[in-house]
Amino acid sequence: MFLEREKRQIPSRSLAGVCRYGSRLECCYGWKKNSKGHCEAQCDLGCKHGECVGPNKCKCFPGYTGKTCSQDLNECGLKPRPCEHRCMNTFGSYMCYCLNGYMLMSDGSCANSRTCSLAHCQYGCEEVQGEVRCLCPSPGLQLGSDGKTCEDIDECATGKNQCPFNRQCTNTFGSYYCKCQTGYDLKYVNGKYDCIDINECTSNTHKCSHHAECINTHGSYKCKCKQGFRGSGFDCSAGFLTDCDFDRGACEWVQDDQDDLDWTIKYHENGREYYLALEGPVGNRKEQARIKLLLDDYMRQSSFCLKFDYRIQVQNMGVLRVMLDNSAVAVWERRNPLNRSWQSEQITITWTENTPEAIIFEAERGRSASGEIGLDHVVLISGPCSDDKSDIF
Template sequence: VILSYFKCDVIFGLEMRKIHFVCCSCCVLGLRVRSEGRGCDAHQYLGYPCGHIFLTCCEEEEEGPNSQTPLRPKQKPRPTSLPRKGNGRNRNGGCSQQCSAVGGQARCSCFPGFSLKTNGRTCEDVDECATNTHSCRPSERCVNTVGSFVCELQVTCPAGYQLKNSVCEDIDECVLRTHNCGSSFMCENTVGSFICGPKHKCISGFKQDSHGNCIDVNECMGLTEPCGPGFNCINTVGSYTCQQKTVMCSHGYHASPDGVKCVDVDECQTGTHRCGVGQICHNLPGSYRCDCQTGYQYDALRKVCNDVNECWRYPGRLCAQTCENTPGSYHCSCTAGFSLAFDGKNCEDINECEKNPCSQECANIYGSYQCYCRQGYFLKEDGRTCEDIDECSQSIGNLCTFQCVNVPGSYQCACPPHGYIMAANGRTCKDVDECTTGTHNCTGGQTCYNLQGGFRCLSFDCPPNYKKVSDTRCERLSCPTNSLDCQNSPVRITYYQLSFQTNIIIPAQIFRIGPSPAYSGDHIVIGITRGNEDGYFSTRKLNSFTGAVYLQRQVRQPRDFLIDVEMKLLRQGALTSFVARIYVFITSSAV
């Protein structure tokens, strides 16, 4: 297409009467190239002014309400005549653009947008922007072009951007060196701004200080438990290692599962003791003890029971002065200067405290004296010097019912974190009745039952064919005459709640059952129909109309039971049954 129009320009460019056709054809060519989406660079292959007209029409955008083009070219009126060309020069007086004959002589003129120079032959471009002969609006900027001008829409760019070709482009502060990064940091350009980063990024295990240097990270101090239980964290350069803790335990102890402490071995529970037949094994810290009859003690080495020296075991409690052991018992005596009193224990003494043998307080005792210390101190082995006492570790008496916490010069008692509060005496733990205080979480359809250190939410529901006559009692409805299963079911189901501690002495009678009222000739049979799979409970008939339930096995850990105790009553030839549904709660005895 370009070649065809270029040829047309050559052919018709020689004829002045064809100039308007050439201009229109060049413009049509530019419009067609623009509609096909092709570039406008083809103007360089066309002669002047066809190339100028082609470029103007190719680059011009349609104006309308949806136009977004910032350039609005302004065209001068099309030339009315073209100079004749031939052999590379103008035939009529050497005019550079247009030539016309006036009075028989050639006169040169220029196209619109050009002006004639002083030589009368050459044309130069007119700067419409400088001469203020353009038609741009106040919001537009005039830009001069060869033979014409264009109007650019003035664009204001935000900070970090600059206007280029009517478009706001990002300013690279790093290249232009307009950033404020220090010498230890490196500028990194971002859209509309920049960031200052370290020149050298630290590898894993290191971090950068304020001077840009990479220093080691102490993972053992910064991380939360980097190593699992039973391991020690050791920091290394750039990393850390985990080393397993080694615990060496003495005989009678073994390492805990987490490997951080030694715990006692219960030889009685594991069956590793050597107590003889009839002897009772009692576990001790690091060892165990075999009990014999009263007044004797088991010798683990010889495996025999030896006489107990009560004077050594209970010093200062049996005799005021000297205690002499006897087979199975003991005898009190006095040293020189003392005589045995009528009671066989006490001796008359001298008041040694008059000589001030103690550094603090002295109390006279029979035949001797005793030094005492202020509260929070204990008497050392020399019998005269006082030192701060750790009441809890020394286990002096029953200080606290649950836990003793030593404090400087004294001690404090503590209770379990839940279910108990400290009593007014500061030593005893008092159970919190969650049911009374309303701190339980039982629903509206449940009944709260208080226990030592806790509570239970109980539901007393009646089975089918029963109606609830009270909070804890269900009565059987009338049975059809042909329903044998219904007639054999219990007439009444009553709920009970019992609470005991793990140190209860067994066997223990925990419940009695019988008809009320009872009549002469009544006979009952009782038994546990549900909940006694492990055999912790048993029943016993006390008489013809009374039965009892016993706890016959020791429950060593807190546990809940729900047992059904059925009582069958034979009265005047009729057999009926009743069920006592009993909740048995075994709580800890440690408090």
């Protein structure tokens, strides 16, 4: 019996990133063929200040370190020290300078100079044609008015920086660096580093109220109070005028003493919650049961949203209406709905004059002597309704 040999990757000694698969030569795992047909190493997170030399392996340029070569290497902290006297670290590099009384030579060393010693330079000096001149170790520093000490040049304020339009310049002593604007994060995308918008809403770093909706924007976010709440979005307070589920009575709703029938409180099928009902066997056709909510001065606004659950249980059971006390025309009504189970409804009620004093639910008996008209979870909210009919809680 002959056993099939296991296929193994055998690196080719002549080409980097090329492996032998039996008789075939292909790019090894972690390498990808480029436009010239050569295998290139792939670094998923990129190499910001370096080059990719192997699968997810960066070789950093001098002055940089880290897995993606995105961090500054503090050369001044290395051993042996790169400078003879003093060292100033800069982003991606460093500067050497000498103690007072010494002169910086071309090879970076410091030579004793009586002339420099007399000049009292902060960062050393140089002699040019017998003239002593104090030095500053960085292009971001300039000699002060005394000609001896070095002052920082604010590249951000003077416009001498080279930050891209979507980066923010941050000044440092003797230099500067470019960071992403507030609301953006530096990420490696499509083969390069770029400032990408931070979605504060999905990352849950926003400060919106628990009763507000977070809306992401470029570089920031907005907060919008949910329906039933009002405020800045960062602080939202309840905008309920009334909220009644009839589990503890009729709340602020009262029976109309001028109607024909009364609403009754009944158990839901679960036996734990209550609702209002006009039952079919009660009363005669065209007789009405009304329950109303008196609108006091606080509740008399130019508009409000009325949310409620209802059901009309059987055909020809009757009509359910929403009315205002100063109008004979219903602002909403339902009869013989196709769906006989509980339904949720919301309506915006507005007016410009003749402010009503009460809102009324009116149930009118139909021909059927069975079934019922049910009403539950009545909520009155200041302001117009939103498009969302879901539970406001």
